[in-house]
Amino acid sequence: MPGTGERCEDEALELDLCQVPRTACDAEGGIVCAATDIEPGHEFCNGEDDDCDGSTDEEYPDLGEACADGEGVCRVEGTYECSPDGRAGGLQFAGIRQNLPEAEVVGGGFELCWSGLYGGNDAMGGILEACNEGVLLLGCRPLNNPNLTLAAMGERAEILTDLGRERAAVHNHNGVDWYYSPSYSWGFVAQGTGVTRNSCDTSRVQSELRMCWHSSNNRITSGYRCGNTFLNGNNGWQRLIYHRPDGPGMICTAEADAPGEDACNALDDDCDGTVDEGFEDQMCVPPEPDADAGVVEDDAGIGEEDADVPPPEEDAEVPPPVEEDDAEVPPPVEEEDAAVPPPVEEEDAAVPLPVEEEDAAVPPPVEEEDVGVVANPVPAPDPAPEEADRGE
Ligand SMILES: [Ca+2]
Numbered sequence: 001m002p003g004t005g006e007r008c009e010d011e012a013l014e015l016d017l018c019q020v021p022r023t024a025c026d027a028e029g030g031i032v033c034a035a036t037d038i039e040p041g042h043e044f045c046n047g048e049d050d051d052c053d054g055s056t057d058e059e060y061p062d063l064g065e066a067c068a069d070g071e072g073v074c075r076v077e078g079t080y081e082c083s084p085d086g087r088a089g090g091l092q093f094a095g096i097r098q099n100l101p102e103a104e105v106v107g108g109g110f111e112l113c114w115s116g117l118y119g120g121n122d123a124m125g126g127i128l129e130a131c132n133e134g135v136l137l138l139g140c141r142p143l144n145n146p147n148l149t150l151a152a153m154g155e156r157a158e159i160l161t162d163l164g165r166e167r168a169a170v171h172n173h174n175g176v177d178w179y180y181s182p183s184y185s186w187g188f189v190a191q192g193t194g195v196t197r198n199s200c201d202t203s204r205v206q207s208e209l210r211m212c213w214h215s216s217n218n219r220i221t222s223g224y225r226c227g228n229t230f231l232n233g234n235n236g237w238q239r240l241i242y243h244r245p246d247g248p249g250m251i252c253t254a255e256a257d258a259p260g261e262d263a264c265n266a267l268d269d270d271c272d273g274t275v276d277e278g279f280e281d282q283m284c285v286p287p288e289p290d291a292d293a294g295v296v297e298d299d300a301g302i303g304e305e306d307a308d309v310p311p312p313e314e315d316a317e318v319p320p321p322v323e324e325d326d327a328e329v330p331p332p333v334e335e336e337d338a339a340v341p342p343p344v345e346e347e348d349a350a351v352p353l354p355v356e357e358e359d360a361a362v363p364p365p366v367e368e369e370d371v372g373v374v375a376n377p378v379p380a381p382d383p384a385p386e387e388a389d390r391g392e
């Protein structure tokens with residue numbers, strides 16, 4: 001009935017571990033908030049104690065903790081919360097289950113999206129359209145039995161991996177070997193036990209864990225098996241598909257800012273991990289208004305004039321463009337300045353060095369060898385200038 005089964009609040013309600021407050025009909029036909037029994041199930045992130053162990057959402061210890069999304073200037077802080085759809089959050093079990101209560105399936109957030117008898121015939125397109133959520137659970141059972149004789153679950157896209165008419169092909173996922181084709185057969189077996197699709201799987205290895213449905217021309221057709229029971233045309237048995245949303249049980253509320261274009265500002269504006277790429281030859285400064293002092297220092301001589309300009313104007317609006325201009329103008333100047341002095345210094349250095357070395361080379365012979373040949377010191381200076389001249 002519409003309006004019932006919704007979460008409600010009533011402080012006066014006394015709840016047992018496996019009860020939650022939900023709207024229900026009272027004897028007069030009105031709607032009240034009542035303690036409603038639930039089946040213990042998978043602990044989803046939903047503010048309820050789904051597995052009835054006295055702890056709520058204990059599978060999500062990071063709830064309420066800080067988190068962040070994005071890097072650099074795109075980074076935004078947030079906290080972990082349950083995702084909007086509390087049914088999402090992992091696969092409850094792996095492998096194949098036998099005699100699984102349907103109540104446990106529904107308690108785990110699944111809804112029946114298709115069922116048909118083993119003697120029936122149904123269009124695959126309509127089935128997949130109805131069973132369109134991220135997680136599927138396939139099963140089979142005698143009609144009206146509360147338990148599924150066999151059941152297995154997995155992500156929809158994995159289960160629907162089309163293997164065509166390959167006789168021995170399987171697709172392993174969540175501890176199960178699956179096979180699917182809209183025009184051959186569809187089913188699962190215990191992983192590693194192999195299949196013999198002919199067109200349905202006729203293998204007898206661990207036969208009790210084999211489920212196969214015939215398919216042909218994009219339809220599910222009659223048969224074939226539910227474990228050891230062979231069911232071609234048998235309308236006493238049901239084929240069942242359940243689904244529920246996929247996705248994280250818990251999400252970070254932060255959403256990273258959209259990256260911009262990287263400008264020359266000492267920030268990684270496009271959040272790619274590299275600061276000011278494309279401006280490697282320039283001196284980029286942060287866009288903070290307080291950074292005016294930094295501009296003066298960086299720009300040296302030119303900065304003094306610039307520094308005088310921004311203050312009189314509106315700091316908040318003017319500085320950024322000015323800084324960008326500054327950043328473009330100063331570098332060439334600085335580079336030229338830097339480029340000019342070195343050559344001069346190098347030339348200066350080039351001249352004295354040869355002279356000093358030669359000077360140094362000349363005296364030793366004079367001192368060590370012929371102290372008496374004082375006459376040599378006179379001609380010695382001559383070759384030195386000559387060599388220096390040649391050097392130039
Ligand atoms: Ca719990």
Ligand SMILES: [Ca+2]
Nearest residue numbers: 044046048057
């Ligand atoms: Ca929960």
Ligand SMILES: [Ca+2]
Nearest residue numbers: 262268272274
């Ligand atoms: Ca960047």
Ligand SMILES: [Ca+2]
Nearest residue numbers: 263267269276
């Ligand atoms: Ca930048």
